[in-house]
Amino acid sequence: MRTTSLAAGATALVLAMTACGAPSEQGGGDGEDAPLRVGVNPVPHGDILTFIDENLAEEAGLELDIQEIADYNTPNAALVDDDLDANYFQHREFLGEWQENGPDADLTYITDVHIERLGLYSEDTEDIDGLDDGAEIAVPNDPANLNRALRILEAEGLIEIDPEAGEGATENDITENPQDLVVTPLEAAQLPRSISDVDAAIVNGNYAIEADLAEEANVLAWEPEGEDYVESYANGLVALDENVDDERVQKLAELMHDERVLEYIQDSWEGVVLGVDSDGEVVEDENADDEGSDGEE
Template sequence: MRRIWAVVTTTVLTASLAACASPSEMASGGDDDGTPTLKVGVNPVPHGDILAFVRDELAADAGLKIDIVEIPDYNTPNTQLVEGELDANYFQHREFLKEWQDANPDNELSYVTDVHIERLGLYSKKHDKVGDLGEGAEIAVPNDPANLNRALRTLEKEGLVEIDPDAGENASEKSITENPKDLKITPLEAPQIPRSIDDVDAAVVNGNFAIEADLSENSEVLAWEPQGGDYAEKYANGLVVPADQADGKQVRTLVELLHKPEVAEYIDKTWKGVVLPVDAEGAIEE
């Protein structure tokens, strides 16, 4: 009976300790050799490819294992992070995280470091240059607020529309004050835009979705989004973790690895200007 009671007591104690652990602690694990593991949710391209390079080429020497979870949408990664299913995610920029935090004020996440920028491009399968866009041409743009603003600023840079100066970073179709060609601006879910490019005259496409759809191979890039001012600070994609894990040893190790010169070289070689590496100080590495 004493032996049985000891087993029961140990089981209860173990369960109690597990219940007291934070979600992030429970999500983190270790391999059989005790090497700590970070479970990171990513959009497949380019985030998943970049992180796979780090995992395969750099992580072992740094004493870290990385478990990559590919998530194809923008909505799930933050939810899984706050629910403890992930230790970190890598798919978003600061503006997107800010919008998410505003909508979910009880869940505090920390943006830890920039890694890369996916340039928005104006692509077309029907036209070779911006000047070919005629009266009433239809242009698809992302419908999430941060990327919609970026898309409209791209059109503004090319002289296709003028945006109300008071719109700031919140420009939408309603912010257009001048539209000399009477262009039809059509907001769509960002992942859907490459699949719709045959049906419109042109489309402003996020870099990751342009890569997945091989747009640079089968369409013309009419224009790139403007890069002035605090472009990198706003739109670089980076690593996000629960606020109480921002200074964790494993997180710091991953940050160091993401800014190794080998990673920047890999990004430049693989995506040739569609994706730009960002250094640890937040500057674009040209």
């Protein structure tokens, strides 16, 4: 997830993407009788919501209007402008950053759905021990995911990070770097395209899926699952505070934890994406590649 800065044209982009009437107080034109307008990133969020729409929604009496949005800035801005009723693309850390830097709006994180694991990928190196001294490793440049990426390198014994850096560690907080690795922050969306220009890259799960990195590159390490892994980095459903009790939103939140959805996630992305059940527990993929970090639990 990238650090959000409100793009000047965000609202115009959403208006161009939607064809809805003026929203009601519940944010959906005709209130709870209208389709629920949900903004999603295409992969895996859009795929998961499409599965729900095609297999579960009608039976639950829920009509969805799925609006795919490729960037990370627009979906929250669209909630504030009442151009969406809910969105599904972000984790709590990103939402917190957005609310600190965005407009005065109260957005509520409703429920966890899945985790997109960060992975250390390389086109040329086959395992973590094969990284040469001075190797360049590209990492996401937004604060939440930069810290996550550095923790992968730390878990693999490649670097040490100043303990005082906490959850906001950057490349400047590296205190030990015995192999003189060059850590290069880039925008998350650029990482798959840049992997051929560096020795390795730590890539967000959604972008790794889009670029088919599990097939096109070697996975050197997975993100370790720490104590607060789900709480910090699960992607979930978000709405304005005033819309949290909307019956349509609550129905969707329930469907997101249906066993068929969890099975779909497990079958579709081979451990790059992990489902989260209604108890907040990660549903592990028994067939996932265990190569890399032994922090995987």
